[in-house]
Amino acid sequence: MAVLYTQDLHKQYVLGQHIVKALKGVSLSVSQGEFVGIMGPSGSGKSTLLHLLGGLDQPTSGDIHLADRNISTLSDHQATLVRRRNVGFVFQFFNLLPTLSAEENILLPLIIDGKNLKNYQEALNDILKKLGMENRRHHKPDQLSGGEQQRVALARALITQPAVLLADEPTGNLDSRSGTDMMLLLQRSARQFNQAIIMVTHDPKAAAYTDRVVFLKDGLIADEISFSADDKQPDRLHGIMATQERLER
Amino acid sequence: MKLTRLITIRSLSTRRLRSLLTFFGIMLGVAAIFAINYTNQNAYHSITTLFEGTAGRVNLEIHSAANIGGFSEDILADVSDTPGVSQAVPVLKLPAALPGEMTEEVDLSFFGTDAGGFILHGIQPDLDADIRDYKISQGRFLQASSEATEVVLAEAYAYEHELALGQSFSVVTSQGVAELVLVGLLAKEGAGLTNVGKFGVIELRAAQRLSMREGQIDQIDVVVQVQDSNPDFLAEVRQALGTRLGNEVTVLSPAGQGDRMTQMLSGYQIGLNFMAGIALFIGAFLIYNAFSMTIIERTRELGLLRSVGMTSGQVSAQVVFEGLLLGISGALTGAGAGLLLSVGLTSLMSELMGYDLYTGSIPVGILIGSIAIGIVVTLIASFMPARQAGRISPLEALRLRSHQDEGWLIRYGWSIGIVLLLLSAAVLYINPFPYDVQFRLGSLTVFALFLGAMLVIPVTLRAWQRISKVAVRLVFGNLGTVGIRNLDRARKRTTLTCTALLVGVSMIVVTQGMTGSFSADLFAWMDAYTGGDIFVSAVVPITRNFQDDLEGLSSVETAAPVRYIDVIWLNELEEETISFMGVDAASYTNVTRFIFSDPDISSDQAIEDLKKGNTIFVSSVLSEKYNLHPGDQLKIRTRQDEQYFQIAAVVLDFYNQGMVVTGSLDDLSTSFEIADVNTFLVRITEDSDTTLTIDEIYSRFEDDYQLVIESNRSVRERADNLMRQAFVMFDVLGIIAVMVAALGVLNTLSMSVLERTREIGLLRAMGMTRLQTIKMILAEAALLGVIGAILGIGFGLALTRIFLEAMGAMSGYSLDFIMPVRAIWLGLIVALVISQIAALFPAIKAAKTPVLTAIHYE
Numbered sequence A: 001m002a003v004l005y006t007q008d009l010h011k012q013y014v015l016g017q018h019i020v021k022a023l024k025g026v027s028l029s030v031s032q033g034e035f036v037g038i039m040g041p042s043g044s045g046k047s048t049l050l051h052l053l054g055g056l057d058q059p060t061s062g063d064i065h066l067a068d069r070n071i072s073t074l075s076d077h078q079a080t081l082v083r084r085r086n087v088g089f090v091f092q093f094f095n096l097l098p099t100l101s102a103e104e105n106i107l108l109p110l111i112i113d114g115k116n117l118k119n120y121q122e123a124l125n126d127i128l129k130k131l132g133m134e135n136r137r138h139h140k141p142d143q144l145s146g147g148e149q150q151r152v153a154l155a156r157a158l159i160t161q162p163a164v165l166l167a168d169e170p171t172g173n174l175d176s177r178s179g180t181d182m183m184l185l186l187q188r189s190a191r192q193f194n195q196a197i198i199m200v201t202h203d204p205k206a207a208a209y210t211d212r213v214v215f216l217k218d219g220l221i222a223d224e225i226s227f228s229a230d231d232k233q234p235d236r237l238h239g240i241m242a243t244q245e246r247l248e249r
Numbered sequence B: 001m002k003l004t005r006l007i008t009i010r011s012l013s014t015r016r017l018r019s020l021l022t023f024f025g026i027m028l029g030v031a032a033i034f035a036i037n038y039t040n041q042n043a044y045h046s047i048t049t050l051f052e053g054t055a056g057r058v059n060l061e062i063h064s065a066a067n068i069g070g071f072s073e074d075i076l077a078d079v080s081d082t083p084g085v086s087q088a089v090p091v092l093k094l095p096a097a098l099p100g101e102m103t104e105e106v107d108l109s110f111f112g113t114d115a116g117g118f119i120l121h122g123i124q125p126d127l128d129a130d131i132r133d134y135k136i137s138q139g140r141f142l143q144a145s146s147e148a149t150e151v152v153l154a155e156a157y158a159y160e161h162e163l164a165l166g167q168s169f170s171v172v173t174s175q176g177v178a179e180l181v182l183v184g185l186l187a188k189e190g191a192g193l194t195n196v197g198k199f200g201v202i203e204l205r206a207a208q209r210l211s212m213r214e215g216q217i218d219q220i221d222v223v224v225q226v227q228d229s230n231p232d233f234l235a236e237v238r239q240a241l242g243t244r245l246g247n248e249v250t251v252l253s254p255a256g257q258g259d260r261m262t263q264m265l266s267g268y269q270i271g272l273n274f275m276a277g278i279a280l281f282i283g284a285f286l287i288y289n290a291f292s293m294t295i296i297e298r299t300r301e302l303g304l305l306r307s308v309g310m311t312s313g314q315v316s317a318q319v320v321f322e323g324l325l326l327g328i329s330g331a332l333t334g335a336g337a338g339l340l341l342s343v344g345l346t347s348l349m350s351e352l353m354g355y356d357l358y359t360g361s362i363p364v365g366i367l368i369g370s371i372a373i374g375i376v377v378t379l380i381a382s383f384m385p386a387r388q389a390g391r392i393s394p395l396e397a398l399r400l401r402s403h404q405d406e407g408w409l410i411r412y413g414w415s416i417g418i419v420l421l422l423l424s425a426a427v428l429y430i431n432p433f434p435y436d437v438q439f440r441l442g443s444l445t446v447f448a449l450f451l452g453a454m455l456v457i458p459v460t461l462r463a464w465q466r467i468s469k470v471a472v473r474l475v476f477g478n479l480g481t482v483g484i485r486n487l488d489r490a491r492k493r494t495t496l497t498c499t500a501l502l503v504g505v506s507m508i509v510v511t512q513g514m515t516g517s518f519s520a521d522l523f524a525w526m527d528a529y530t531g532g533d534i535f536v537s538a539v540v541p542i543t544r545n546f547q548d549d550l551e552g553l554s555s556v557e558t559a560a561p562v563r564y565i566d567v568i569w570l571n572e573l574e575e576e577t578i579s580f581m582g583v584d585a586a587s588y589t590n591v592t593r594f595i596f597s598d599p600d601i602s603s604d605q606a607i608e609d610l611k612k613g614n615t616i617f618v619s620s621v622l623s624e625k626y627n628l629h630p631g632d633q634l635k636i637r638t639r640q641d642e643q644y645f646q647i648a649a650v651v652l653d654f655y656n657q658g659m660v661v662t663g664s665l666d667d668l669s670t671s672f673e674i675a676d677v678n679t680f681l682v683r684i685t686e687d688s689d690t691t692l693t694i695d696e697i698y699s700r701f702e703d704d705y706q707l708v709i710e711s712n713r714s715v716r717e718r719a720d721n722l723m724r725q726a727f728v729m730f731d732v733l734g735i736i737a738v739m740v741a742a743l744g745v746l747n748t749l750s751m752s753v754l755e756r757t758r759e760i761g762l763l764r765a766m767g768m769t770r771l772q773t774i775k776m777i778l779a780e781a782a783l784l785g786v787i788g789a790i791l792g793i794g795f796g797l798a799l800t801r802i803f804l805e806a807m808g809a810m811s812g813y814s815l816d817f818i819m820p821v822r823a824i825w826l827g828l829i830v831a832l833v834i835s836q837i838a839a840l841f842p843a844i845k846a847a848k849t850p851v852l853t854a855i856h857y858e
């Protein structure tokens, strides 16, 4: 069942006399528990799409349905509340507030929502354990490595168990080992929490952990490949790279 | 270098708010310095011209020994004959009043000069014109031979009373009504300033005739032969005159009066200058603050410039150049604003001192001085950040930091701070220094205290956050606690802002605290001074029997006669002119009371002593200043010779700035031969109405006496107003300080928001609403406000105590410290409100940042 779908999504940026058509009609549907990768050359509209899906921006035309709501025309306040309850974000850089400890950063969405933090101690411990961050909980971001910082960001996106988790190049500045860990985590949480996860990435190895890869080119979906659970990593990688090569031609 | 300037100007114009704030800070500082100094100069100038003008070329003045009544004009010959004397000029003083001159207000004589009423000087026109400048603006001067009662009036006085040249008008003197003809007007300079312009001259003979004092004069002005007025020579002549003339008269230097006035003013000015110094200090702070922020904000940019080959010297020069531009423009505008401010302050001073202050041409020295101070301070304040900017490494452009590098002063300054605090507290407590260095040292100590408090702020930030956490959550929600965390990411910035607030708040507390402590005492005295319900004062002294007339009215219960005269007190060192208040103890205590400084004293006994005669009460001011106590004796020059008066008690009395003693009316008539009185304190019967009684007294006695009658309530209200005006200067500085603090908060939070654009974007992406964003920033500001307020209140209270002590030491006004509860609340509220208002703009700006821009922000 689709928790997130878009219909004929357009996004234009007006820059003086120029009009940049970042998205030119994207229709995409993502089900619960599905882990989707988005790939494409630089400037193809990946981040734009992700921001629209998360309600961070409004489309020029077209609809976005998230958790049974059309979020394409919401006011800033309504969109904020939708984000707060239904969406988790992991960005490439700068995911954490430097003044807060790892633990506090993770709890941030709950703080924003005015939740009683006592009720979330168990969930917090659970997540920290899963991410292997138990003995880092009181560290400040500048005392954490890049990989650890991204794990904290992921933990924060997961703590509210949002229906949709959006990640823009979460492995962008991680070494391959940390990147792999991150992918396994995302994969696991999609299964476990039945979350829809949409991840933008340039890295075919990362994309190989997803259930489906959508290829964007010039603001349109140019191709799409799905994997079944049995597909082996090298085969997946091969498929992705082949498609990339074909599209580049 | 050209490129550098271009970048500088770009940087100023792209950071318009910051530039504007810095500009304002410099402007305010310079304006305050200029205005205060200019006003001071005006005041000094006015006083000196006043006394110089009225004294003319006079080197010595001869008065009757007791400073009351006159002496025979036969002495004149003796004076002229004394070797060294070039001219001896007689003056007879004739207090008078115009019949139409119905001042509804009693003279209040505790702040400035007591201008007193209109006075006519009987002079010998040819002689007098020789030694004093009589500048005739209209008409002509008195003619030497003329036997007609011609008068020349100070022009302002004539205009005020609509007297035209050639007009004949009547004046009331103690001896009745006299007809005078106005023949000339005196310009407002030289002798025309005598008695603050309530002044006129008539021929000496006419004056003697009118006052029925034929052959008598009040004063001889002496000009000595060597006009360089060599002090030794002057002393010799004085000595010679003294021996020759004997005991009946006394020889004084005319400068004395001016000195008293200047002395009084200088106390006030020390306070103002101190405040101006602090204003400058915060001004410098703000500038430093603003520049440091610019550097922080531009770290990446500057790093980039470094990486493309700009030397660190060039980077520093760029920042200093920016400072120079701001310094020059801010200082120039500040001088202009200061000019406006000084107009206001000068008119305020005029009000306080009871006469118009001279406002001359703009003082170039002060102007250049304050502009220079502004520029220099700006340069110094920008120099440190400039060096810091020069040290930015090219790599800086790439680094992301959660908190800035902090100087050792922020990290270890607290130990110095604590030492300073302890040291200054100890100095204040032990106070081992002699009287004259005390105040200077006092201000130094205050400064040390201030610096200490400031240095301790950075290490206490954590504690403040912890303490305030619960309250912040309650008021600003969960995110408030996230907001206040940001205060210690840039501890230098936070410290500077808190300090700016601290200064503002402490000024409020000091002003209010001083006024409070001051008015408590003053009002207690005012209450007694204007005891009863109605204050009746006679423009020209009247007979004591008027008491019976007053008491004859059905609405009057009792009336107490009072007479003020000036007497000369011969203390060990010098002759001091003090006021002598003669009362009839019995009727006085029926209407009002004495406020004894020593609560344990037997007041009945003291009053009995006073009745016995040769006994006085001294004011607490005299007591403290000259270390006088009950049982001591005061040698006072009387009509015949000198006489000792025994001190029976110390009382609260601020008449004539506290230079006053109280004695009995009987003593006044036996020792000083003064039988008339000039004031009656009236108590009305219970069911009478004050206003009706005043009207009744007027209508009954209008024809016989020149009376000024005022209800005590209105006297007190005016005294209250006068008091508040005296502190308006401090209020003005307080407001400037608070404004500077507000600019500081605005600056700090704008910076904080700007720095955190991405963080705010992130929080918004996670679902933080706009309102929450605003609340988060406001929480940060609130904590700044609270820290500033609490420290400011503490500092302000300490300062108030120091000021009160210093004031006591300097002037003898010893005041009890009264906890200014209202001021404490006011300070807290002002700090909170100011910080919230100042934070609103950056908070709204933060809330408006589109989420995506924030995320993309680099």
Ligand SMILES: Nc1ncnc2c1ncn2[C@@H]1O[C@H](COP(=O)(O)OP(=O)(O)OP(=O)(O)O)[C@@H](O)[C@H]1O
Binding pocket: A013, A014, A015, A020, A021, A022, A040, A041, A042, A043, A044, A045, A046, A047, A048, A049
């Ligand atoms: N705020 C904006 N204003 C104007 N144009 C924009 C804006 N944001 C994105 N664009 C343009 O829209 C297009 C799509 O941008 P987008 O950031 O979605 O690309 P991307 O696929 O994420 O690229 P990359 O892989 O480099 O991150 C680009 O041409 C970009 O220049």
Ligand SMILES: [Mg+2]
Binding pocket: A046, A047, A048
């Ligand atoms: Mg992108």
